[in-house]
Amino acid sequence: MEFAYTPDQIALRKHVRDFAEAEILPHVMEWDEAQTFPLAVVKKLGQLGYMGAIFPEELGGAGLGYIEYAIIIEEISRVDASVGLILAAHNSLCSNHIYLAGSPDQHQRYLPKLATGEWIGCWSLTEPEAGSDAGGTRSKATREGDDWILNGGKTFTTNAQYADVCVAMAVTDRSASQHGISAFIIEKDTPGFRVGKKENKLGMRASATGEVLFQDLRLPDAQRLGKTGEGFVDSLRILDGGRISIAALSVGIAQGAYEAALRYSKQRRQFGRPISEFQAIQHKLSDMATNIEAARLLTYRSGWMKDNNQRVTKESAMAKLFASEMAVHVCDDALQIHGGYGFIKDYPVEKFYRDVKLCTIGEGTSEIQRLVIARQLLKD
Ligand SMILES: Cc1cc2nc3c(=O)[nH]c(=O)nc-3n(C[C@H](O)[C@H](O)[C@H](O)COP(=O)(O)OP(=O)(O)OC[C@H]3O[C@@H](n4cnc5c(N)ncnc54)[C@H](O)[C@@H]3O)c2cc1C
Numbered sequence: 001m002e003f004a005y006t007p008d009q010i011a012l013r014k015h016v017r018d019f020a021e022a023e024i025l026p027h028v029m030e031w032d033e034a035q036t037f038p039l040a041v042v043k044k045l046g047q048l049g050y051m052g053a054i055f056p057e058e059l060g061g062a063g064l065g066y067i068e069y070a071i072i073i074e075e076i077s078r079v080d081a082s083v084g085l086i087l088a089a090h091n092s093l094c095s096n097h098i099y100l101a102g103s104p105d106q107h108q109r110y111l112p113k114l115a116t117g118e119w120i121g122c123w124s125l126t127e128p129e130a131g132s133d134a135g136g137t138r139s140k141a142t143r144e145g146d147d148w149i150l151n152g153g154k155t156f157t158t159n160a161q162y163a164d165v166c167v168a169m170a171v172t173d174r175s176a177s178q179h180g181i182s183a184f185i186i187e188k189d190t191p192g193f194r195v196g197k198k199e200n201k202l203g204m205r206a207s208a209t210g211e212v213l214f215q216d217l218r219l220p221d222a223q224r225l226g227k228t229g230e231g232f233v234d235s236l237r238i239l240d241g242g243r244i245s246i247a248a249l250s251v252g253i254a255q256g257a258y259e260a261a262l263r264y265s266k267q268r269r270q271f272g273r274p275i276s277e278f279q280a281i282q283h284k285l286s287d288m289a290t291n292i293e294a295a296r297l298l299t300y301r302s303g304w305m306k307d308n309n310q311r312v313t314k315e316s317a318m319a320k321l322f323a324s325e326m327a328v329h330v331c332d333d334a335l336q337i338h339g340g341y342g343f344i345k346d347y348p349v350e351k352f353y354r355d356v357k358l359c360t361i362g363e364g365t366s367e368i369q370r371l372v373i374a375r376q377l378l379k380d
Pocket of ligand 1: 089123124125126128130131132133155156157158159201204209358361362363364365366367368371
C-alpha cells in the first residue's frame with residue numbers, strides 16, 4: 001500500500017487550487033444569485049486539460065487517472081461545487097460514455113472537441129417517470145431504414161442548455177426490458193432536438209439543469225453509441241466511474257465548509273474567548289476533519305481501483321454514499337459553528353449547505369447506493 005501523493009499529484013492540486021481561487025472564488029456568489037453558467041471559466045478549464053482529464057492525449061485529453069480527476073473535482077468544488085458538477089457531468093458521464101462505448105470514428109469526431117472544452121457535453125438518462133428506476137425509460141427510438149427516429153424527453157440533465165452534444169438513452173426494443181435501451185449521440189443543431197425548461201434550483205445554481213426533448217428526431221445509425229440494446233447496461237458502468245466524481249465533489253464541498261468553520265471559530269469571540277476554545281466546537285471540528293479524511297480515502301481507493309482496471313461498482317457506491325452523507329453533516333456543522341452568521345449570505349457556508357444536498361441525490365440517491373452495495377455484498 002502507498003498512501004503518499006506523487007509529486008505530480010501535489011503539483012496538480014496546487015495548480016487547480018490556485019486557478020479556482022483566482023478565477024472562480026471572486027464570482028461565486030454573483031453566479032449563484034444570478035444562476036450564471038460560467039462559460040468563460042469552463043473554456044479555460046478546457047484549455048488547462050481538465051475538461052478531458054481522464055482521456056488519452058491522442059484524443060485531446062490530459063491522460064490522467066481517476067485519482068488526479070478526483071483531485072481536480074475536489075479542488076474546484078472546495079471553491080464552487082457548481083463548476084465541479086459541470087466538469088463531472090461533462091467528463092465522466094457524456095465524454096466517458098463515448099470513450100467507453102464509442103467506435104473509433106465516434107472517438108475521433110467527438111472526443112478531441114469535448115476533451116479540450118471546445119464542445120460541452122451532457123448526458124441524459126433520467127426522465128420524469130424514470131429516475132431511480134432508470135430502466136423504466138420511456139423515450140423511444142424507432143428504426144426507419146438506416147435511421148432512428150427519437151421521440152420523448154429527459155429531465156434534470158446537467159449542462160443541457162450549454163451542451164453542444166448530448167448522449168441520451170432511448171428504448172429500441174421494449175420487449176427486451178433493460179437490454180432494449182440504446183444510447184445515441186445527438187448534436188445540438190439536429191432538427192427535432194430541443195432543450196426545454198431550465199430548473200431554478202436550491203443549490204448548484206451556476207450549473208444549468210434542464211429538460212432535453214426529442215420530437216421526430218432523425219439520427220443515422222452511425223449516431224447510435226455502443227451495441228443496440230446495451231445503452232442502459234453501459235450507463236450503469238458509466239455511473240460506476242461517475243460516482244467517484246460525485247464522491248470527490250462531496251469531499252471538496254465538505255473541505256471548503258470545514259475550512260470556513262475552522263477560520264470562523266478562531267475569529268469569533270463569545271464569553272470573552274474565541275469559540276474554538278469551547279470543547280463542543282472542538283469536537284465538531286475534530287469529527288468534521290476525521291470524516292472528510294475517511295471519505296477522501298474511500299474516494300481515492302475507488303479511483304485507484306478504476307485506474308487499475310478493477311470493477312468498482314461496490315467501491316464507488318460506498319465512496320459516493322459515505323462522502324455525500326458525510327458532506328451533508330459537515331456542512332450542517334459548519335453552519336452551526338457560524339451561528340446566525342451562517343444563515344447570512346455574506347458568509348460562504350450557507351452556499352455549501354445548499355449545494356451539498358445534490359450529492360446525496362445525483363447519480364443515484366443514497367437509498368440506491370445502499371441497494372447497489374447490498375446487491376454486491378449478497379452476490380459475494
Ligand atoms: C441538479 C441535478 C442534476 C442532475 N443531473 C443529471 C444528469 O446530468 N443526467 C441524468 O440523467 N440525471 C441527472 N439528475 C437526475 C438524478 O440522477 C435523479 O434525480 C436521481 O437519480 C433520483 O431520481 P428522481 O429524482 O426521479 O427520484 P425518485 O427516483 O423518484 O426517488 C424519490 C425517492 O424515492 C427513493 N427510492 C426510489 N426507488 C427506491 C428503491 N427502490 N428503494 C428505496 N428508495 C427508493 C429515492 O431514493 C428518493 O429518496 C440530476 C438531478 C439533479 C437534481
